[in-house]
Amino acid sequence: MSLVALLILISPLQAQKKAIKPNIIFILADDMGYGDIGSYGQKYIKTPVLDRLAAEGRRYTQFYAGSTVCAPSRASLMTGQHTGKVYIRGNGEIPLRSQDTIITQVLKRAGYTNGMVGKWGLGLAGTTGAPENKNWDFFTGFLHHVEGHFQLSDSIWSLQNGHSVKVKLDKDTYVNELFAKEAVSFIERNKDNPFFLYVSFTVPHAELKVPERYLQPYLDVDGTSVFAPEKAQPAGQHYGEQRYPKAAYAAMVTSMDDYTGWILAKLDELGISDNTLVIFSSDNGTHKEGGRTMDDIIRVFESTGGLRGVKRDLYEGGIRTPFIAKWPGHIKPGTVSDYMATFWDILPTFADIAQTQVPTNVDGISFSKELTSRRQKVNRPLYWEFNEGGFKQAVRLGDWKAIRFYKDGKPQRTELYNVVKDRSEKNDLSGQNKNKVKELERLMEKLRTESENKLFEKKS
Template identity: 60%
Template structure:
């Protein structure tokens, strides 16, 4: 009997040690905004949009000045985040009805190996029911949100999707509730249910993507006493279009950013209330640059300086389409209030989180773990970053050191390559290709090397 009790004691002790080791692993919350511009946050220079909670994350952690999205539209950018591959290699290279492939191993599947529970809340966009990309086939233990990216175009849907009995199922959501309010409540449920183990929460808001429909409470700070836009006379978006009507697109866009900021404040407060904040990494970024949809125009982008002085917006491979805000808060690990000049991209997230979690498998990736950069140490730098995009004619871009090349095609034929020195021309105003022909040829050769031909007809040069 004594021997049995001794064995049971050591089994119990070893189990407690394992549980303690698991709990000491940090929780990870990755918050992705939808179509937020580089300059739309107070901590990135905005003077007209209020974002105190996101600004507070930057003050408690580090703010990157040259971080890049996976693409200039949502689906390939999110696929790059999940797979750790850039758009020359990833299976999803543009928007459309293309799910993640069965052979695509993604971030939550790796984190499972390190004992993490994985929650997906918000917009997925990488696989509908009946496909190889549906959430339950890709490592998610919890899902509450929208499967198709077009579902995310509307701020007050009558239904959403939830993972029930290991199957993604359409459900009713509370009548007249804004989807992002529901996402926030579901995120809290996931956090509450997973306090006894390390967790990864991917919280993908659909703000400030059009449609520009906003709760009254969020809109109020951007209206005058008589109910007009505080930004002056506005050209409204009419009824009967794809996106809902909006009389004040400028005010609504600003309100949507502030609305998301409020929800993020709620998540941080809930972590503190549950005594989880001290052991949780919080990352905030955007899937691509700011948009021109639902009544929002180029003039509105300029009015808010939404691209932060960068050229272009969503659907451009200029900096305004792909450079995004990137903030990481990690108490005790990251020096508060630091500005980080490390050059990174969304495909770095998978190797970074894998290393933080202690995943031993080394997946194929174009990314580099950024742990040293996060902690303010000297970090291995990328040799180059690469993007390609298909809408409006095929385009490629490559960034090497401070030189950025963009190649434009007409059909299958390259028609020109532009070259910019971002060290002295971050706004990409001076094309120096004509004075640097040899460098242009080198950059074009690198583009050819980085691109693997896709088997999907949608993602072929044509």
């Protein structure tokens, strides 16, 4: 066989081999509740794109965030470790360490280009956790978590020549609109090679501001909120003023839904949808900030979907999140799964899909088989801890979940729930099932390692 003929034969085979590895897009909402999407029961907030994503993919009903607030949840997502082991166990500008291996470093070995838009929050410029030190090839967004509290900004961080630098924006730029545009541009530039894109929106968290076109559907003809009566968020607070907090919150969720549509449309336009796994989730439960109230959460929108608790709680409403995955030809459309998975399963799952090795120190397990609609049975405990407002631990094993509360650094009480029969956690069964309580408390001790950072020690 001539050399030319051999090259002609090999070339298509190489192209086919190259196309096997799918693109991966992970879209993350900031403080969006389990029940804020139509496919999860939302009646008032319009989310047509995410509802269509669920119809064309797989919707999970027992998926859990890494924590009940931003930084540790995202650290868990990136490292594959739960909060009983991960270095970052609470909010604050604590960077990932050089020894903390994250998703991008695993996927880089498999030939992926890694891009991120939105909130990072796991390392400021010049630290070991800065994007350039964790194999991000592209980044446009915020490094400091407080930067992500506000929806309008005159500056942003960008990865340029291997360094995170701050760049100016036009005054009063709606940052999430910018993030969506940058995500679309990244896809266009990397359409011919496998890529991982992390879209880390900062909505619907906290400053309740949104472009007018998204607010209009939630206003009456006279310009007042359709959710009246409204109690305005006054000026002079940490978060900006807002005349109609309920309408603004709904509009922010709808805006993110629309931005997600821009990303999906670009995949279709480029003809790469079939070779792209798209996932949508939220970093923790819904918030009560920026003018939002518990009445808004529970009675108006039912943002928790009937679950108990919100952000900063270890009840289900603080940690159970929506999770939708679409991958044409691999995930059966319109399916619903009650498989119990979590953020620390994402790294090993992505490594499995990318056909590369998983770090040895992860707590998660791959659910790639379950993701592709092949039933995967696993009986393992899930663990969380959180130290704001007093140290708390939670563990779920099968149908059972225990939450242990501390005072002065010592256990005060443990609550026990059957979260399959009692998903709203109304009936504390600890008094009737003392053996189960002891079993789950032993698991808490077994799964937890002492934090290397004194900020996250057991204390009140």
